[in-house]
Amino acid sequence: MATSSESQRKSFIPEDMTVGFIGAGRMAQAMARGLISTGVLKPKNITASDTDPIMLNYIKELGVHITEDNTQVVERSKLIVIAVKPNVVRLVLKDISRVMSPDKVLVSIAAGIPISTIEKELPPKTRVIRVMPNTPALVQAAASVLAPGTEVLPGDSELVQELLQCIGICEAGSEKLLDAVTGLSGSGPAYAFAAIEALSDGGVKMGLPRDLAIKLAAQTLLGASKMVLETKKHPGQLKDEVCSPGGTTITAMHVLEKGGFRGALIDAVEAATLKARELGSTN
Numbered sequence: 001m002a003t004s005s006e007s008q009r010k011s012f013i014p015e016d017m018t019v020g021f022i023g024a025g026r027m028a029q030a031m032a033r034g035l036i037s038t039g040v041l042k043p044k045n046i047t048a049s050d051t052d053p054i055m056l057n058y059i060k061e062l063g064v065h066i067t068e069d070n071t072q073v074v075e076r077s078k079l080i081v082i083a084v085k086p087n088v089v090r091l092v093l094k095d096i097s098r099v100m101s102p103d104k105v106l107v108s109i110a111a112g113i114p115i116s117t118i119e120k121e122l123p124p125k126t127r128v129i130r131v132m133p134n135t136p137a138l139v140q141a142a143a144s145v146l147a148p149g150t151e152v153l154p155g156d157s158e159l160v161q162e163l164l165q166c167i168g169i170c171e172a173g174s175e176k177l178l179d180a181v182t183g184l185s186g187s188g189p190a191y192a193f194a195a196i197e198a199l200s201d202g203g204v205k206m207g208l209p210r211d212l213a214i215k216l217a218a219q220t221l222l223g224a225s226k227m228v229l230e231t232k233k234h235p236g237q238l239k240d241e242v243c244s245p246g247g248t249t250i251t252a253m254h255v256l257e258k259g260g261f262r263g264a265l266i267d268a269v270e271a272a273t274l275k276a277r278e279l280g281s282t283n
């Protein structure tokens, strides 16, 4: 139950909040669907643009306004989310620069693209916030980190954080963290999906039906994640609590160690982080 101080906490999201997505692909669809299903945004207050009519048709199913004109998204929205691939960001910013005004907030979710690059393409005083979310936004389980630009006003970061907290967790951080956030939680759902698939392959190999194996693998990752978040115990301690002396789990952990399981995950996060940095310097 919410405490009285929580229920009285000021909301930064106005009743008539309007949000626009430039690029109506996977992330825009996940975020729009997540925000609509929590009830925090009305579909009529969302506008999405894309150069691909097929993507526009998908997102239209949510009841949002669609357009092929990126400037219309800006004109119709208080908060504009840049959700195109990193190599298209500059082009889009040039496209919308003449209609951006200081009463709007621009959020970029593009991997690697620094705030300074975004601010340079837009009129002075443009309020920019860079965010790294992830696809579980679709089911209100996103992990996001935001970093404010140089021109944000009091309340801007809080507004974006509150919106993102409607679809998961959102931490405020500094920009220097964002490439590593990309390598860990931005790309991380793919690592987890691969783990679920591989675990279920193991189950199938040992005789389980595929659908049961996938369900058990997914629920096991979900349950383990909830235990880390809710018990606040160190994951190493929780791992130890599963490992009975001389038992099945420690035997399997030995196999994982020999296979370089932890090293592979550390390498994966490092590689994705370095790639995010590279995207920032080449785009």
Ligand SMILES: NC(=O)C1=CN([C@@H]2O[C@H](COP(=O)(O)OP(=O)(O)OC[C@H]3O[C@@H](n4cnc5c(N)ncnc54)[C@H](O)[C@@H]3O)[C@@H](O)[C@H]2O)C=CC1
Residues within 6 Å of the ligand: 022, 023, 024, 025, 026, 027, 028, 049, 050, 051, 052, 055, 070, 082, 083, 084, 085, 086, 088, 091, 092, 109, 110, 111, 132, 133, 134, 135, 186, 187
């Ligand atoms: N997919 C993911 O898990 C995550 C992606 N991101 C970032 O989000 C951004 C979008 O990624 P996705 O949604 O995966 O890509 P996507 O390819 O699914 O969507 C991008 C959309 O932009 C459209 N587009 C291309 N040029 C355009 C233009 N000039 N004007 C308007 N729309 C245009 C494309 O047709 C496409 O539908 C990227 O910058 C990525 O780094 C961030 C976090 C997670």
Ligand SMILES: O=C(O)[C@@H]1CCC=N1
Residues within 6 Å of the ligand: 111, 182, 186, 187
């Ligand atoms: O793979 C990518 O580049 C994007 C950024 C984070 C997740 N997907």
